[in-house]
Amino acid sequence: MYVVGLTGGIGSGKSEAARLFAELGVPIVDVDIISHELTASGQGTLEEITQVFGKDMLNSDGSLNRAALRQKVFADREARKKLETILHPAIYNKAMEALNKNATAPYQVLAIPLLFESDRYLKIINRSLVIDSSPEMQISRASKRDGLSESDIQKIIDIQIPREKRNALADDIILNDGLIEELKEKIKRVHEKYINTCVIDNSNP
Ligand code: ADP
Numbered sequence: 001m002y003v004v005g006l007t008g009g010i011g012s013g014k015s016e017a018a019r020l021f022a023e024l025g026v027p028i029v030d031v032d033i034i035s036h037e038l039t040a041s042g043q044g045t046l047e048e049i050t051q052v053f054g055k056d057m058l059n060s061d062g063s064l065n066r067a068a069l070r071q072k073v074f075a076d077r078e079a080r081k082k083l084e085t086i087l088h089p090a091i092y093n094k095a096m097e098a099l100n101k102n103a104t105a106p107y108q109v110l111a112i113p114l115l116f117e118s119d120r121y122l123k124i125i126n127r128s129l130v131i132d133s134s135p136e137m138q139i140s141r142a143s144k145r146d147g148l149s150e151s152d153i154q155k156i157i158d159i160q161i162p163r164e165k166r167n168a169l170a171d172d173i174i175l176n177d178g179l180i181e182e183l184k185e186k187i188k189r190v191h192e193k194y195i196n197t198c199v200i201d202n203s204n205p
Contacts, residue, residue: 002107002198003099003124007115008131009163010156011142013176013183017131018111020187027102030111031121034094035087039064048086053079074155092120099124107198116161116169127197129190130170132163133177 006021008014018028038045041063049064050057053072059065073080095110102108112121115128122128133141139153146153160166167173172193174186 001099001103002126002194004107004109004194005115005121005125005128006109006111006131007113007128007166007170008176009133009135009138009160009166010113010153011138011140011145012131012133013141014111014113014131016180016183017129017174017176017187018109020184021109021191024188024191026191027105027108028111029095029098029102029108031091031095032111032113034091034098038087038090038094039066045086045090049083052082052086074159095121096124107194114160116166127171127194128169129172129174130166132167132173132175135163137177 006014006017008017015030015032018030022028037043039049040046041061046064049069053069057065057069057072069083073083099108099110107126109129110121110125112118115121115125135154135157138157139150142148142153142156143150161169172190174183174190176183176186
């Protein structure tokens with residue numbers, strides 16, 4: 001099994017990059033998607049969240065009020081820790097399950113916003129790839145996508161690992177400062193490199 005950890009700050013273009021890898025036939029395991037699935041209506045994890053944070057965290061249809069939960073954990077460090085204790089082990093187990101299912105692929109991509117903050121994921125990846133963008137671009141892309149204010153996005157950027165530190169830790173960096181077409185070309189190039197690297201690595205277990 002050869003795993004490339006795909007990361008980057010909010011709005012850097014991780015999901016776009018993951019989509020482009022998927023177009024090239026690379027299996028993607030996305031920690032954000034797993035987190036959404038685990039907190040969908042009827043999931044045990046959602047029940048745990050409402051037990052700890054109260055029914056205020058639910059919409060009237062019983063689904064998770066993600067905005068309310070986000071608000072709560074940004075304002076309160078302890079609450080953030082509690083949420084992490086509920087979510088992180090469940091997400092990790094699901095991610096490992098999914099990675100194991102794709103084990104025969106030449107390589108696969110694990111998309112994870114907080115890769116360098118998460119020791120357990122760092123242990124299982126073979127390489128890290130950072131999608132890098134300027135903070136101005138992160139803010140403009142993410143605010144358009146999420147309908148959040150500039151200051152809300154800035155708050156998220158501020159609790160993530162600083163750009164310079166993230167880039168210093170990366171094995172590979174793709175600067176996503178142009179058109180999607182340019183990102184596509186860069187992903188293609190790195191894909192070819194991974195295909196060559198993982199062939200060597202997979203034959204030396
Ligand atoms: P992340 O997953 O890192 O938070 P996304 O991949 O969702 O970021 O990108 C944020 C938004 O910016 C999305 O709406 C995406 O389509 C858009 N986007 C990403 N890269 C580019 C680009 N190179 N040009 C134009 N829009 C982009």
